[in-house]
Amino acid sequence: MITCYVNYEIEPDKLAEFEHYAKLWVPLVQKHGGYHHGYFMPHESANDLALALFSFVSLADYERYRNDIANDPKCVAAFQYANDTKCIRRYDRQFLKPFMAPMAR
Template sequence: MITCYLRYVIDPDKTREFEHYGKLWLPLVAKFGGTHHGYFMPSEGANNIALALFSFPSFAAYEDYRTRSFQDAECQAAFAYAKETRCIVSYERSFFRPVFPGGH
């Protein structure tokens, strides 16, 4: 299993728009075989940092999701919404291997 960690720098005046963007992606990751662990919005501390975590069974499955998402109308609409609202300033993507009780 591979977990994608996304760290977003968002426009603090557009948190509502970014939250909407996140809600668009929750079912889309599942549509392509992943498990979304949620978006995490600023609360205390920095007002312009948000996070997202989602997992796929393998890095190959994640790459398939990425390829297919660029051909999917709903995914393209979500990308367009973020661009249109300019709620995301920048982001960085990292990958992790989760450790669970009794797992490998």
Template sequence: MITCTVRYEIDPDKLADFETYARFWLAKIPAMGGTHHGYHLPHEGPNDIAYCHFSFPSLAAYEAYRDRMRADPDCDRAYAHAVRTGCIRRYDRSFTRPVLDGASADELGL
């Protein structure tokens, strides 16, 4: 599994527009074979930083999603919304491998 974390710099005056954008992807990523772990919007601290996390079974599956996304008219509409409203100033992506199965100290030999 590979998880993509997107760190957004958003316009805090356009938070509602960004949330509209986010809600689209919360439905679209699972429809395209991924697992969305949610968007995390500003609450305390900086008011212009948001995050989202989503996973695909492999990097190849993520790359296939990216190809399908580029050809999808609804994805184009979501991107056009972000551009039209200016809710996203910039973003960057990182890819990680999650560790999701915990174990006791005895099981781990600690």
């Protein structure tokens, strides 16, 4: 299993827009074979920090997901929404191997 940890630097005055973006992605990750652990929004922390965690059975499954979302109109629209609203300043991805029970396929 591989977990993608995404660290977002967001626009603090566009929190509602980022929350909308996050709500779009949870079912899309699941549609394309992943398990979304959720988004984590600012609270008693830096007001421009948000995180997301989602897992795939393997790195190959994650790579397939990356290819598939490039051709999924709902995924393309979600990326475009973030671009149009400018709710995300930047993001970084890290890949971690979780120490937990295996995910059911």
